Amino acid sequence: MKVKVLGSAAGGGFPQWNCNCPMCAGVRSGAINAHARTQSSIAVSSDDVDWVLFNTSPDILTQIQLSGVLQPGRRLRDTGIRSIVLMDAQIDHTTGLLMLREHKQPLSIWCTSAVKEDLSEGNPLFKVLGHYCSIDWHELSADPADYSIPGASTVIFRPLPLISNAPPYSPHRDKPVAGDTVGMQMIDTETGKTLFYAPGLGEMEPHVWDAMQNADVVLVDGTMWTDDEMIERGASEKTARSMGHLPQSGPGGMLEWLDKLPATTRKILIHINNTNPILDENSEQRATLTRHGVEVAQDGLEIEL
Numbered sequence: 001m002k003v004k005v006l007g008s009a010a011g012g013g014f015p016q017w018n019c020n021c022p023m024c025a026g027v028r029s030g031a032i033n034a035h036a037r038t039q040s041s042i043a044v045s046s047d048d049v050d051w052v053l054f055n056t057s058p059d060i061l062t063q064i065q066l067s068g069v070l071q072p073g074r075r076l077r078d079t080g081i082r083s084i085v086l087m088d089a090q091i092d093h094t095t096g097l098l099m100l101r102e103h104k105q106p107l108s109i110w111c112t113s114a115v116k117e118d119l120s121e122g123n124p125l126f127k128v129l130g131h132y133c134s135i136d137w138h139e140l141s142a143d144p145a146d147y148s149i150p151g152a153s154t155v156i157f158r159p160l161p162l163i164s165n166a167p168p169y170s171p172h173r174d175k176p177v178a179g180d181t182v183g184m185q186m187i188d189t190e191t192g193k194t195l196f197y198a199p200g201l202g203e204m205e206p207h208v209w210d211a212m213q214n215a216d217v218v219l220v221d222g223t224m225w226t227d228d229e230m231i232e233r234g235a236s237e238k239t240a241r242s243m244g245h246l247p248q249s250g251p252g253g254m255l256e257w258l259d260k261l262p263a264t265t266r267k268i269l270i271h272i273n274n275t276n277p278i279l280d281e282n283s284e285q286r287a288t289l290t291r292h293g294v295e296v297a298q299d300g301l302e303i304e305l
């Protein structure tokens with residue numbers, strides 16, 4: 001399978017439109033060694049023609065243009081996106097759906113019933129889309145089950161419930177229910193290789209750790225370096241953990257877990273918040289990651305497995 005990173009930033013993107021933190025101001029002015037990034041999304045394919053889109057970011061139109069592969073140009077109105085998987089109901093993962101409203105058929109959307117509920121009630125995107133192309137909903141179970149999803153014919157998709165946090169407009173905010181957020185195991189039946197993808201991961205539960213240990217590539221939550229990073233910068237009152245994101249540094253942080261994986265596992269962080277110092281390629285935090293063999297996803301990154 002081929003994985004294309006369309007957007008590697010967390011909500012807000014990098015730089016964020018209204019932010020002058022050292023990272024955002026630095027990438028704008030060129031004062032730091034960093035690349036701008038769009039908001040969190042990947043696409044997966046078995047043949048480079050049809051794709052499964054994971055999350056639909058507010059930057060989807062730019063991402064389609066830059067990807068070069070999601071518009072195959074076979075007829076007047078066309079797309080390479082066959083199916084859309086939503087890992088949660090957050091703004092940065094779902095609002096791009098409105099930009100796809102001109103689709104000729106209902107959008108084929110795969111998500112849990114908890115996510116469907118949030119996108120029907122708390123933020124009624126699915127109802128709004130009902131006035132345009134409408135949606136064709138396929139339920140992903142919150143209990144592990146195997147799916148084949150049109151767009152990546154050689155891949156078995158296995159969603160795993162994760163503890164993270166539902167969006168502020170969800171009735172489940174701060175009261176997690178199974179299916180608010182999922183991670184995805186993707187097993188290529190031809191190559192035998194496995195990817196574990198989880199852009200929002202708040203706690204390392206045993207079933208998640210199992211999936212990570214069994215993966216050839218882990219593409220996981222890189223939102224914040226420290227739990228109180230946004231508070232420190234004066235950017236927000238929210239901690240990483242309260243938003244459902246495991247910080248990288250410190251005891252029990254993502255880096256400690258990634259260190260326990262086999263040396264052969266490719267370890268990549270994604271969904272990087274604009275306050276995170278790892279965005280600066282010359283920072284000591286980035287050097288720490290490099291020493292630990294951990295990569296930071298960038299828009300356009302392709303992973304073949």
Ligand code: MLT
Pocket residue numbers: 010011012090091092093200243244
């Ligand atoms: C998150 O991942 O916690 C959210 O996307 C934050 C946001 O709303 O930007």
Ligand code: MN
Pocket residue numbers: 010011040090092093271
């Ligand atoms: Mn997010």
Ligand code: ZN
Pocket residue numbers: 016019020021022023024025274275
């Ligand atoms: Zn910023």
